[in-house]
Amino acid sequence: MDRYGDPHLNDELNSLNDVEHLGELDGKDEDEEKLWSDNSERNMSIRQPLLRKRTNVTSQIAVIGANVCPIESLDYEYFKAFLVFAGCNIGLATAAGALCAYIAPAAAGSGIPEVKAYLNGVDAPSILAPSTLFVKIFGSVLGVSAGLAVGKEGPMVHTGACIANLLGQGGSRKYGLTWTWLRYFKNDRDRRDLITCGAAAGVAAAFRAPVGGVLFALEEAASWWRSALLWRTFFTTAAVAMVLRGLIQYCWTGKCGLFGKGGLIMYDVSAAEAAYNGYDVLAVIFLGVIGGVLGSFYNYCVDKVLRTYSFINEYILLALFLLNIHLSILIMKGPSFRILLVIIVSSLTTICAFGIPWFASCKPCPADLDVKCPTVGESGNYKSFQCAPGHYNDLASLFFNTNDDAIRNLFSSTREFQLPSLFIFFVTVYALGIVTYGIAVPAGLFIPVILAGSVYGRLVGRFFHSVSALDIGLFSLLGAASFLGGTMRMTVSLCVILLELTNDLLLLPLVMVTLLISKTVADSFNKGVYDQIVKIKGLPFLEAHPEPYMKHLVAGDVVSGPLITFSGIEKVENIVYALKGTRHNGFPVIDEPPFTESPELCGLVLRSHLLVLLKAKYFTKERVRSGRDILKKFSPFEFAKPGTGKGLKLEDITITTEEMGMYVDLHPITNTSPYTVVETMSLAKAQILFRQLALRHMCVVPKSQGRPPIVGILTRHDFMPEHILGLYPHIEAHK
Amino acid sequence: MDRYGDPHLNDELNSLNDVEHLGELDGKDEDEEKLWSDNSERNMSIRQPLLRKRTNVTSQIAVIGANVCPIESLDYEYFKAFLVFAGCNIGLATAAGALCAYIAPAAAGSGIPEVKAYLNGVDAPSILAPSTLFVKIFGSVLGVSAGLAVGKEGPMVHTGACIANLLGQGGSRKYGLTWTWLRYFKNDRDRRDLITCGAAAGVAAAFRAPVGGVLFALEEAASWWRSALLWRTFFTTAAVAMVLRGLIQYCWTGKCGLFGKGGLIMYDVSAAEAAYNGYDVLAVIFLGVIGGVLGSFYNYCVDKVLRTYSFINEYILLALFLLNIHLSILIMKGPSFRILLVIIVSSLTTICAFGIPWFASCKPCPADLDVKCPTVGESGNYKSFQCAPGHYNDLASLFFNTNDDAIRNLFSSTREFQLPSLFIFFVTVYALGIVTYGIAVPAGLFIPVILAGSVYGRLVGRFFHSVSALDIGLFSLLGAASFLGGTMRMTVSLCVILLELTNDLLLLPLVMVTLLISKTVADSFNKGVYDQIVKIKGLPFLEAHPEPYMKHLVAGDVVSGPLITFSGIEKVENIVYALKGTRHNGFPVIDEPPFTESPELCGLVLRSHLLVLLKAKYFTKERVRSGRDILKKFSPFEFAKPGTGKGLKLEDITITTEEMGMYVDLHPITNTSPYTVVETMSLAKAQILFRQLALRHMCVVPKSQGRPPIVGILTRHDFMPEHILGLYPHIEAHK
Helix, strand or coil: CCCCCCHHHHHHHHHCHHHHHHHHHCCCHHHHHHHHHHHHHHCCCCCCCCHHHCCCCCCCCCCCCCCCCCCCCCCCCHHHHHHHHHHHHHHHHHHHHHHHHHHCHHHCECCHHHHHHHHHCCCCHHHHCHHHHHHHHHHHHHHHHCCCCCECHHHHHHHHHHHHHHHHCCEECCCCEECHHHHHHCCHHHHHHHHHHHHHHHHHHHHCCHHHHHHHHHHHHCCCCCHHHHHHHHHHHHHHHHHHHHHHHHHHCCCCHHHHCCCCCCCCCCCCCCCCCHHHHHHHHHHHHHHHHHHHHHHHHHHHHHHHHHHHHHHHHHHHHHCCCHHHHHHCCHHHHHHHHHHHHHHHHHHHHHHHHHHCCCEECCCCCCCCCCECCCCCCCECCCCCCCEECCCHHHHCCCHHHHHHHHHCCCCCCCHHHHHHHHHHHHHHHHHHECECCECECHHHHHHHHHHHHHHHHHHCCCCCCCCHHHHHHHHHHHHHHHHHCCCHHHHHHHHHHHCCHHHHHHHHHHHHHHHHHHHCCCCCHHHHHHHHCCCCCCCCCCCHHHHHCEHHHHCCCCCCCEECEEEHHHHHHHHHHCCCCEEEEEECCCCCCCCEEEEEEEHHHHHHHHHHCCCECCCCCCCHHHHHHCCCCCCCCCCCCCCCCHHHCCCCHHHHCCEEECHHHCECCCCEEECCCEHHHHHHHHHHCCCCEEEEECCCCCCCCCCEEEEECCCCCCCCCCCCCCEEEEC | CCCCCCHHHHHHHHHCHHHHHHHHHCCCHHHHHHHHHHHHHHCCCCCCCCHHHCCCCCCCHHHCCCCCCCCCCCCCCHHHHHHHHHHHHHHHHHHHHHHHHHHCHHHCECCHHHHHHHHHCCCCHHHHCHHHHHHHHHHHHHHHHCCCCCECHHHHHHHHHHHHHHHHCCEECCCCEECHHHHHHCCHHHHHHHHHHHHHHHHHHHHCCHHHHHHHHHHHHCCCCCHHHHHHHHHHHHHHHHHHHHHHHHHHCCCCHHHHCCCCCCCCCCCCCCCCCHHHHHHHHHHHHHHHHHHHHHHHHHHHHHHHHHHHHHHHHHHHHHCCCHHHHHHCCHHHHHHHHHHHHHHHHHHHHHHHHHHCCCEECCCCCCCCCCECCCCCCCECCCCCCCEECCCHHHHCCCHHHHHHHHHCCCCCCCHHHHHHHHHHHHHHHHHHECECCECECHHHHHHHHHHHHHHHHHHCCCCCCCCHHHHHHHHHHHHHHHHHCCCHHHHHHHHHHHCCHHHHHHHHHHHHHHHHHHHCCCCCHHHHHHHHCCCCCCCCCCCHHHHHCEHHHHCCCCCCCEECEEEHHHHHHHHHHCCCCEEEEEECCCCCCCCEEEEEEEHHHHHHHHHHCCCECCCCCCCHHHHHHCCCCCCCCCCCCCCCCHHHCCCCHHHHCCEEECHHHCECCCCEEECCCEHHHHHHHHHHCCCCEEEEECCCCCCCCCCEEEEECCCCCCCCCCCCCCEEEEC
16 A cells, blocks of 8 residues: 655654654543644644544444545545555455355345344255354455445344354354353254344444344344243343443543444434424424335335346356357356456445545635534544645545444534535435445445435435424434335334434434334335345245235145155155155154054154164164153254254165165154144135244144045245245145 | 411411412423522521422322322421321322222222233233223322322323223223224234233333333233234334323423423433443342342232232121121121221321331531522422421431432432431332232332332442442432342333433443343242232233143143034024033034035134124024025124123024024134144143134144044133132133
């Protein structure tokens, strides 16, 4: 990087040697600021030299390399500056894209839809794999640092869930991180609870909002909820809050640089007065309605852009191949193309950030200010950018800033922005947010939506300036609320998260009304953004409500194909062939004469349990019952659910031809109380049962007597990662 | 009342005529206070003359008659004063007790356990009847006014639920309040949702905590939750917040007296600094542990006291009868005895409030104060009570005050209390809270628990004074949190309610830790106070988790007794006899040859639907199917669930002997998709299915073929209001 190249700058640096030692007094910012401003007064052309002196109030994740090239002087060569700026940004973005594209493609995007799907029962191993965790953390740091229009909140939720998954599997054997005490999580329910807690912890840490984290986990992430889970997530986020609070307090002493800045409340607006009248409420209703429309349009665009990226990714290569452009194909193989997209979007973002402020007119600094104008280094509203001394560029303080600081500027009630600046920023940020989501970089949606929403709110506030006395900063906050409500469609959790972000308890009624209105308006156009992404990714999400068509079908209508059943005491051969020949995870066991008078449904046996039983080889030559004592020969955790990808496979078991002819008693491992529905049960009611009880297999039994005791099995659709586009029925049946 | 009897007072009143007109300038308190204090300086013996000038910052419900007899001067005759005070209190309490005992016994107590039970599916009509609503509102006003150790929060939840129930039933025909558009609530689920919203609105209004209301409804009130309900309750509480906010804003102009005082935040502690270190956290953990123990002991005592009252109520009368004291029996009949109990408890409370402050020593007023000392009229810490001018009695400012103001005093960080005063107040309030719950007065538990908890917290704060720098007011708040956690065992909702009560976002981590610790400690001793009361009242609450013994039973084990089934086309006679002879609400319908090959379970028919069908008299002479077209002859809402007590009764239908011999086709009104379990299904799993899907009837079908197609029905235990004490199995079966 070329920052030391300018001899003038070096001169200035030398002249500042006398304050260089202040670096050891980190945290005493007021003194420092005072000294800096003294210096500035002595010499107006002095610019803050390096990153280490910048007062960056962003949070811990976003600081590495965030806008590392502050170029704010007319003395600079702008083109060179642009190259350095673009170089940093594109370099960081490319690194993030490469991590994503080559190591863990599942780490791209927000991660909240994936966590949501996982908690719904979609067992796609890559979603929460350790490699995804690694890429999510570092990719998110790199992506945010590159100045892309992405947030860190979604990735932090995903990170939390990944860590919880790692713990829930008893650690990672592959990476040598294992603990035996974690074996207590070797069942689906506790593992699911742990991951819910992880997601809650992610929100709690990202927004410093412990209660918001609990509610997010409840309202958005979890598909099933029980009272024990409520207090477990609450415990988790309380721990997060204590740790966060402890670290912040520790860092107030100045020992950890930038992290110590800001307290538990990220965008404090509590100072603003919260009086409002009927006109204000009308203005807020207007804001909510338009916010809802814009929010749902945002979702629509994200959907289209995601489909377009996916289309390009799949078909451009084919087109190149057909056109015999082999060289290009070599370069443009799948991951390479995704990285190219990252580079394009990053370039676009950089051009916007550096280019657009040029269009804003320089304004003279207001006279009666208690802050420096133009701002020196520190984030503020009065960035000079290309302007002459004594003038500032308000657009630069939005574009040429971290997202966090831009939001803080927009929520502020004192700072003023020109109408064209706000409008330009709104359009740019709205568009950038849409095109950025979907590139191969961990990308949260919260921050871009809050950013666009708060500009929108400020614009509406300006529009209603004559009739509404409501503070412009509060309009900005309500705009953010309306956009969040319009895209994400949450209510209570967004409300509490906003409350904990801004500490504006007195404004709560207005925030609630805005959220409700924008959610209601947006719901009439399309679904929430996370639901849309789940659908686009082809994750077989099981909805809480049955589809309308299900009311016209009965359970017996949807079971088809050959049903594979086992006898209570079954030949080993049959079991092995059935396991080889199908991908089914559950098989009905039927007791037949001579053991019972007529064929009876004994229960359901799981593939994983069958494999354990086969491996132990407690076979008998004759067709006799071995009794439940056989279970005593297994250790308590042999039948426990193994970690992802760690379970027994059929290939691990060798069975001799002689053993193939022997029998094995399936009764000890059969679940004799499977949930059943009669074949004439309405499919909608069957779906409710299936979903409410979080089942994986449900037996369909015949209505009339004298027929085989089972008609078929209703089960969940498996996730096929090769399908990215496409819609699936939510319940699949095999007969 | 004797307030005008004292000629000296009248003189003083006359001398104050010059400020009498200030009554028209209500709300301009600062001016008023200044004038008052000017007057006071002119004449130190002047006392505030009447209620109309008192600055009462309590909320809207508690103001009618709250401590209407402020007697604070040495010039008064104390005994007379006591009589007036006691007269007011006991009179108000007796009125509340009489309302409860004679009109609606169901209105006594908190009401939250009843709402909880109703939402769990306990259909006891009196719980939410209009008479209960009436008594709940006025009884609560009277009870709180009488200075009893009761809160208004529980009753407001119950009030909200009652209003919702009234709406959900299409209004009250008895009281002439009906709307036709309310017919859309004529089904169980929407009615349940509406009542949940009502409960949430109650909390939102009581604590001015809209988000807390939603979470309370979620965590404590509702047994079943779905995402639509979340946003419905959120909408309800948002409306409550807007209305409340509007009224408060309107009242800031001084047009509605006492209501305008205080804003949306009832006990604002946001000014207190929220820095804490390791020692503080240790102190808070100690506070949480002991708070949990004391909270669970509170529950234990409430339980014992309730059982004792119930015992006395039932057996004293019997004893008197056996002793031939007939005269006493005439006087002491059920309700009368319950009123006597109210009088005793009210007397006790009055004696404590008036008597105990005498034991506190008078302290000289501190020199450097910016408030008046002793306080004149206004609620404050420096009540003179019996003390000489220039001295004050700190115990009087706790006892001789509204509960709300006492809590505000305790949460305050600047006011000082003597250690013995705090200790005496703690013991008294703890004991009064316990003996007061259970008398025939609407009595919330929140306020007494918060009051006792905040004194406890202040005591702990004093204890840790040397090691912890945490503000004493914050200790008080944490003490209240620990008591709430220890008695009510909620987590998130209490946390948010406390947050919205006190506006202390920065203290959130400590509040969370305190709640978690006290809940965990208390859970190891007994159940939450509402669960205990549900149990004592004999409400057949269906728990979310099966009892351990259920794992060892199967569904077939618990069905017993004769099973009454109907044929698909049944003789009218049989139906009438079955309806007369049993209290069952659901009957299985079985199709038999010649309509099917073998007997088959057709479905389940409800008593209410059978009555509608019988009344319409679409009978046939022969055993033939009438087809589904018969349903077209009914209007859409005839089969809708009627309001409580408004449904058809068997006595309303007259059936001739000729009709008795005819047939009726039950197929059109049969639910052909009842949820079924096989008789060998584990009872625990059957209970999960029953509870998760909120069923009322579940069919148990045989496992093997060749038997009748239904073994029995699992249903809910009916609520028998005559049983007050006693524990019931939660699922009853009839065979």
